[in-house]
Amino acid sequence: MKYKHIFFDLDHTLWDFDRNSSESLEEIFHTLTLQNHGITSMEDFIQCFLKVNLSLWDMFDRGQIHHTYIRQNRFRLVFEDLGIQCPENHEEIGELYLNTLPDKKHLLEGALDLLNYAVATGYRMHIITNGFNEIQARKLAGSQIGHFFENVITFETASAKKPDPKIFEFALNAAQASPEECIMVGDNWIADIMGAKQIGIDTVYLNPAGLQFDEKPTYDIRRLEELLLIL
Structure with a gap:
């Protein structure tokens, strides 16, 4: 060798990551009834999250932002990217995501x-x-x-x-x-x-x-x- x-x-x-994230986000979409916050398409929500998250981690790898910024802001940025008013509990959505994602098995x-x-x-x-x-x-x-x-x-x-x-x-x-x-x-x-x-x-x-x-x-x-x- x-x-x-x-x-x-x-x-x-x-x-x-993408499959496990998508599964987690689908659960969150239904649990928090995000369609009531103006998100009409679960698929758009998932794809937007994956795009925003990838961009944030690229910035992290380049030393431009800290982990904490990603945790606290990624869902706010997703709502902004979708052109929807961000709910006040966007950090709670982030915490639910972090509690759901790591136990996925794919x-x-x-x-x-x-x-x-x-x-x-x-x-x-x-x-x-x-x-x-x-x-x-x-x-x-x-x-x-x-x-x-x-x-x-x-x-x-x-x-x-x-x-x-x-x-x-x-x-x-x-x-x-x-x-x-x-x-x-x-x-x-x-x-x-x-x-x-x-x-x-x-x-x-x-x-x-x-x-x-x-x-x-x-x-x-x-x-x-x-x-x-x-x-």
């Missing part, structure tokens, strides 16, 4: 087969995520994949977030590994790929849309099952 350690991102890489297609293959082959696996300790732990428990990973490195445990080299150095230290023994698998070009690359860790870019950048990852894949050909 060329590598001994695999570092995985969690959301959008193993854990199906993984990306091929994720479980990949993890089973990797552990059977002898790889040591770890998570590096910009999420919160409690929420990421609930996601791993709910989807029943927590036992695959020796370490779950979050921005809280490392006091740094991807793409900061400090979180990758923290992860290497936790795994007692050198960069050349490791490979990073993630869907986020800035946080996962450029972050790992800058300290000499090979990268697998999960890139279903086929995006192109000036620099190249070590490997570029469209689906998780393609990783089986690399490992």
